[in-house]
Amino acid sequence: MAMMIHVDIVSAEGEIHSGQAEMVYAPAIMGEVGIAPRHTPLVTRLKPGEIRVDTGSGEMKHFFVSGGILEVQPHVVTVLADTAIRAHDLDEAAAEDAKRRAEEALSGQQADFEYAKAKSELAEAVAQLRTIERIRKGKRG
Amino acid sequence: MAGAKEIRTQIASIKNTQKITSAMRMVAASKMRRAQERMAATRPYAEKMRHVIGHLDQAHPEYTHSFMKEREVKRIGYIIVSSDRGLCGGLNNNMFRKLIREIREHGDKGIQADFCTIGLKALGFFRRFGGKVMAQITQLGDQPHIEDLIGTVKVMLDAYEKGELDRIYICYNRFVNTMVQEPTIEQLVPITSEAEKELSHHWDYIYEPDSKEVLDGLLTRYLEALVYQSVVENGACEQSSRMVAMKAATDNAGSLIDELQLVYNKARQAAITQEISEIVGGAAAV
Numbered sequence: 430m431a432m433m434i435h436v437d438i439v440s441a442e443g444e445i446h447s448g449q450a451e452m453v454y455a456p457a458i459m460g461e462v463g464i465a466p467r468h469t470p471l472v473t474r475l476k477p478g479e480i481r482v483d484t485g486s487g488e489m490k491h492f493f494v495s496g497g498i499l500e501v502q503p504h505v506v507t508v509l510a511d512t513a514i515r516a517h518d519l520d521e522a523a524a525e526d527a528k529r530r531a532e533e534a535l536s537g538q539q540a541d542f543e544y545a546k547a548k549s550e551l552a553e554a555v556a557q558l559r560t561i562e563r564i565r566k567g568k569r570g
Numbered sequence: 571m572a573g574a575k576e577i578r579t580q581i582a583s584i585k586n587t588q589k590i591t592s593a594m595r596m597v598a599a600s601k602m603r604r605a606q607e608r609m610a611a612t613r614p615y616a617e618k619m620r621h622v623i624g625h626l627d628q629a630h631p632e633y634t635h636s637f638m639k640e641r642e643v644k645r646i647g648y649i650i651v652s653s654d655r656g657l658c659g660g661l662n663n664n665m666f667r668k669l670i671r672e673i674r675e676h677g678d679k680g681i682q683a684d685f686c687t688i689g690l691k692a693l694g695f696f697r698r699f700g701g702k703v704m705a706q707i708t709q710l711g712d713q714p715h716i717e718d719l720i721g722t723v724k725v726m727l728d729a730y731e732k733g734e735l736d737r738i739y740i741c742y743n744r745f746v747n748t749m750v751q752e753p754t755i756e757q758l759v760p761i762t763s764e765a766e767k768e769l770s771h772h773w774d775y776i777y778e779p780d781s782k783e784v785l786d787g788l789l790t791r792y793l794e795a796l797v798y799q800s801v802v803e804n805g806a807c808e809q810s811s812r813m814v815a816m817k818a819a820t821d822n823a824g825s826l827i828d829e830l831q832l833v834y835n836k837a838r839q840a841a842i843t844q845e846i847s848e849i850v851g852g853a854a855a856v
Contacts, residue, residue, distance in 0.1 A: 437614070437618065439614045439615045439618055440615060441612060441615045441616075441716045441791075441794070441795045441798050442608075442611065442612065442615075442715070442716060442798075443608070443611035443612065443615075444611060444614050444615075457778055458778060458779060459778050459779060469776060470773060470774070470775045470776065471775055471776045471777075471778070472622070472626075472775040472776070472777055472778070472781075472784050472788075473777070473778035473779075473784065474778070474779070474783065474784060474787055497791075498622075498784070498787060498788055498791070500618075500622050500775075501775075507618050507622070509615065509618060509619060509622075509788075509791065511791070512715070512716055512717065520720055520721070520724055521724075522721070523717075523720050523721025523722075523724065524705070524720075524721045524722075524724040524725045524728065525721070526721050527686075527705035527706065527707060527721040527722040527724075527725050528704065528705050528725055530705070530706050530707070531686075531687075531703045531704060531705045531706040534693055534697065534703070534706055535696070535697055535703050543699045543700050546698075546699055547666070547670055547695070547698070547699040548670055550698075551663055551666055551667050551670065554660070554663045555660065555663060555664075555667065558659070558660045558663075561818075564822075565818060565821070565822060
């Protein structure tokens, strides 16, 4: 039997693929790499592109990744795939957006956190909850 | 028939409320199951990453990223994960209470805090009580996506790298089981790496393009994945907490209806008795 290498493709939102393969092709940042069993340890960023997994039975599995990280150990290949399209300026824009939202939501707001006010309101809410609990228990008993 | 009609309408309205709460309970139960599945699905990614980072940390001591360096704490950041909607028991309030205690403890030591909120409830909370919210995101829905979180997390990480924050905590509800959700505050940055001691022989990866860039990308993604995981976990907590709360509400409505029914029957009986005695009295008079 031909030598096999284990392939895991995972993203933050779930596992995409897990299984044995004869050969894995991935779009690394400096050009496509092909990984055979007993490859030397390697870590690389991935470009958006296609990952091909040659399962050895003549079947080729295709997965699209929009970037991510590839980790290679002699018998395991791990692809940490991004589900989102990442680019520096895109991330920057997203960050700006998050900031702007916060500013809009809180415009005209004092900068210091008021412990006393918050605490009293929370105490009230908790007391309410506790009362409800007690009423409920009393009814049942 | 004094009040019988009023009681009847009251019973009808409570029955309607009960229908709503029991429907909400069922919806929450099915959403909870899906949220739990999602929670399980996010685990392998973070685990694999932790593995690689642990290795990089060991195999590559000459470069330490700022996310892994401890420094003196002057200002801290909190990423607060909350739900978008209410009617889920004390879930958010319990967490805010724990958070306030923490902020106060830090405040006593002269450490100020900045915030980043995820979810409407946390935003509303800080809107009411002030505090510097650096970034926020709301309306993530039942299926949060990691790209929605990237910007929000980046604001905090950038502040950390610029030295505006010296430590970042994440605050969310940990899912213990359906009945128990535990408000949790965990340190996100600097990363507390659990070094794997099993690597005795020294070997290193080949890096493309170079180790610094790979590690940077990896760490950012790792932190985002952790935040995402908390969001998903908090979502599962929200649903299970809502399920329990709605179950209680339905039960309460049931017992209220029983009581009112009793009062109604008594009133009705009293009215009938009175009528009979009036008739009898009238007949006797004739």
